[in-house]
Amino acid sequence: MSFNAFWQPRSLKRLVMIAFILIITPIGFMLYKTSDVLEAQLQLSYLQTQNAIEMSQQGSLLERSAEDIVRSANQYQIVQSDTLRERLNEQINAFRNLLAVQTFLTEKNTTLVKFTQILNNIENNPASEFINDLPLMSRELAELNVKEMGVRFSELQENAKLTRNALWIQTGLLIFATLILMLLLSTIISKPIAGLITRIKAIGRREPLPNTPLKGPAEIMQLDEQLQWLDTHLTELEAAKGQFIQHISHELKTPLTTIREGADLLEEQVPGPLNNRQTHVVSLIRNSSLNLQSLIEQLLDYNQLQQSYTLKKDKVNIQKLVMSSLSSLQLLIAEKDLAVTVPESAPIIEVDRSMLQRVVNNLISNAVYYTDKNGQISIGTKTIKDNLIIDVSNSGQPIPEDDTQRIFEPFFQGSKRRTGSMKGTGIGLSIAKEAASAMSGDLTLIENSKGCIVFRLRIPLEPV
Numbered sequence: 167m168s169f170n171a172f173w174q175p176r177s178l179k180r181l182v183m184i185a186f187i188l189i190i191t192p193i194g195f196m197l198y199k200t201s202d203v204l205e206a207q208l209q210l211s212y213l214q215t216q217n218a219i220e221m222s223q224q225g226s227l228l229e230r231s232a233e234d235i236v237r238s239a240n241q242y243q244i245v246q247s248d249t250l251r252e253r254l255n256e257q258i259n260a261f262r263n264l265l266a267v268q269t270f271l272t273e274k275n276t277t278l279v280k281f282t283q284i285l286n287n288i289e290n291n292p293a294s295e296f297i298n299d300l301p302l303m304s305r306e307l308a309e310l311n312v313k314e315m316g317v318r319f320s321e322l323q324e325n326a327k328l329t330r331n332a333l334w335i336q337t338g339l340l341i342f343a344t345l346i347l348m349l350l351l352s353t354i355i356s357k358p359i360a361g362l363i364t365r366i367k368a369i370g371r372r373e374p375l376p377n378t379p380l381k382g383p384a385e386i387m388q389l390d391e392q393l394q395w396l397d398t399h400l401t402e403l404e405a406a407k408g409q410f411i412q413h414i415s416h417e418l419k420t421p422l423t424t425i426r427e428g429a430d431l432l433e434e435q436v437p438g439p440l441n442n443r444q445t446h447v448v449s450l451i452r453n454s455s456l457n458l459q460s461l462i463e464q465l466l467d468y469n470q471l472q473q474s475y476t477l478k479k480d481k482v483n484i485q486k487l488v489m490s491s492l493s494s495l496q497l498l499i500a501e502k503d504l505a506v507t508v509p510e511s512a513p514i515i516e517v518d519r520s521m522l523q524r525v526v527n528n529l530i531s532n533a534v535y536y537t538d539k540n541g542q543i544s545i546g547t548k549t550i551k552d553n554l555i556i557d558v559s560n561s562g563q564p565i566p567e568d569d570t571q572r573i574f575e576p577f578f579q580g581s582k583r584r585t586g587s588m589k590g591t592g593i594g595l596s597i598a599k600e601a602a603s604a605m606s607g608d609l610t611l612i613e614n615s616k617g618c619i620v621f622r623l624r625i626p627l628e629p630v
Contacts (some may be wrong), residue, residue, distance in 0.1 A: 180383075181354070181355060181383055182355070184351075185351040185352075185354075185355065188347055188351065189344060189347060189348060189351070192340055192343065192344060192347075193340070193344065196336065196337060196340050199336075200333055203329055203333065207325075207326055207329060210322060210325075211322060214315075214318055214319060214322055217315070217318075218315045218319075221311045221312075221315060222308075222311075222312070224264060224267055225304075225307065225308030225311055225312075226308070227264050228261070228264050228265065228304045228307065228308065229301060229304045229305055229308060231257065231260055231261045231264055231304075232261065232300040232301040232303075232304040233301050234257050235254065235257045235258060235261060235288065235297070235300060236297055236298065236300060236301060238250060238253055238254040238257055239254055239288060239292040239297050242254055242292045243292060251292075254288075254292060255289065258285050258288060258289055261281075261285065262282075262285060265281050280303070281300075281303065284297075284299060284300055284303070285300075288300070357382070358380050358381065358382030358383070358386040359386070361380045361382075361386075361390075362380065362386065362389060362390065362393070364376075365380075365390065365393050365397075366393065368397075369393065369396065369397050369400065372400075372404070375393070375394065375397050379391075379394075419462060422455060422458055422459055422462070425451065425455050426452070426455045426456075426459070429448055429451045429452040429455055430452070432444075432448045432451075433445075433448050433449070433452060477518040477521065477604070477605065478518055478519075478520075479516045479517060479518055480516065480517070480518070480519050481514055481515070481516055482514065482515055482516070482517050482519050482522060483512065483514050484509070484512035484513060484514070484515065484547050484554075484556070485508070485509055485511065485512040485547075487519075487522065487523060487526060488508055488509070488512070488526060488530070488545055488547075489508065490523075491523070491526050491527045491530045491531075492506065492508070492530060494527075495530065495531060495534050498534055498535075499534060502534075502537065502538075502539045502540070502541070503539055503540050504534065504537055504539075504540070504541055504542065504543055505540075505541070505542045505543070506542075506543045506544075506545075507542070507543070507544040507545065507546075508545050509545060509546055509547045512547045513547070513549060513554070515554055515627045516627065517554075517605065517625065517627055518604075518605060521601045521604055521605050522601075522605070522625070524597060524598065524601040525556075525598040525601045525602055525609065525623055526556065526558075526623075528594040528595060528597055528598040529556075529558040529598060529621050529623065530543075530545065530558060531594065532558075532594055532595065532621075533558050533559070533560035533619075533621075534560075536560065536562060536619075537560040537561060537562050538561070538562050541560065541561040541562055542560065542561045543558075543559070543560045543561075544557075544558075544559045544560075545557070545558050545559075546559075552626060552627065553624050553625065553626050553627070554623075554624070554625045554626075554627045555622060555623070555624055556622070556623040556625075557612075557620055557621070557622050557623075558620070558621050558623075559613070559618055559619060559620040559621075560619055561617050561618065561619075562617070562619060563616065564614045564615055564616055564619060565611070565614050565619060570611060570614060573595055573611065574595050574596055574599045574609070575596060576593045576596040578596075595609075598623075602623055602624075602625070605625050606625070606626055607623065607624050607625035607626060608623075608624055609621065609622070609623050609624075610622050610624075
């Protein structure tokens with residue numbers, strides 16, 4: 167198996183197992199090494215403690231044995247008994263044995279030579295003047311051994327401290343290496359998943375998917391293939407939907423035109439006079455035909471915006487464009503007695519006239535229809551950092567919070583109903599949103615409070 171195959175296994179499960187093993191292995195090794203070092207420290211501490219106890223016991227026995235030798239020697243000088251002589255010799259031999267054990271534990275051979283000379287002198291002459299030095303030397307030897315054991319314990323403590331510091335350093339290096347390893351492995355695992363998320367978002371925004379396939383485990387590659395299929399299938403469905411809307415809209419226009427013409431002739435009483443009930447029915451037919459025509463036109467606009475469109479920029483006077491949108495709504499504005507404020511001056515810019523007209527028409531008509539009688543409508547324009555800003559505000563009750571989340575969705579009609587004879591279709595704001603996006607701009611609801619609802623259109627343009 168090659169190195170690349172090892173780091174890019176064909177199974178996500180295998181990749182996770184490799185990551186787990188690579189991360190847990192250095193941790194297990196560090197635990198093993200720490201336990202091994204601690205075991206060695208414990209063993210050394212145990213041996214040092216055992217030696218200290220034995221040396222303390224041997225020192226006490228050596229002192230008592232030296233005192234017994236001095237006592238027996240003094241008794242022998244007085245009594246001159248063979249029994250006392252034998253006991254003195256036995257005590258000297260016992261002292262030699264204890265001394266041999268003590269010097270073996272402390273590795274002090276020079277001390278053994280000094281004691282041997284004194285013991286030989288005592289054996290030859292129990293009345294030797296060196297006999298009184300024996301207990302003092304034994305006591306000094308015991309004290310010297312205690313000091314030496316203290317030094318050894320200090321060294322052991324210092325070694326333990328150094329070992330602890332070394333373990334901390336090794337642990338820190340291990341944590342750092344483990345973090346790097348985790349970052350590397352998480353990147354290897356998350357990179358193809360991030361690619362899938364990017365593709366899913368592109369499908370949701372209906373953007374073209376990257377041509378290069380994802381590389382990674384088999385499960386990720388299979389999911390990428392399914393996403394490619396889904397994107398192709400959605401594209402085909404959208405194309406079929408666009409053709410259907412276009413065909414059905416054009417097919418509806420012909421009979422709708424006939425209905426409108428007939429309703430207009432009846433309303434003008436060309437075929438003959440009508441009574442009140444007949445006039446009311448004709449009015450219903452005419453209004454319904456107008457609603458249907460508006461819906462068909464909006465469907466065609468929405469369908470056109472879903473297709474690829476080449477912007478046709480032209481010099482547009484924003485003030486004239488706003489006034490043009492208001493002119494078609496003058497009757498309703500007068501009927502509801504609305505106060506409309508328009509910009510006194512506005513820039514002339516290069517923009518796709520039809521796209522901008524769609525947005526402005528929908529925003530202004532939306533404001534007129536949703537403003538109560540005697541309300542206010544304000545249209546303002548300004549330029550900020552090469553961006554054209556158009557704010558359309560109207561008075562009235564705020565949009566319900568639940569509706570604001572879906573207000574730009576196509577065919578969504580909120581709980582707040584518009585006023586006027588024309589019924590809403592639910593795609594006006596979605597058309598405006600799509601048209602703003604087509605001009606590389608955006609449309610947002612920037613204020614939604616009692617007495618003031620403001621929609622803002624932003625378009626990146628350069629003034630002419």
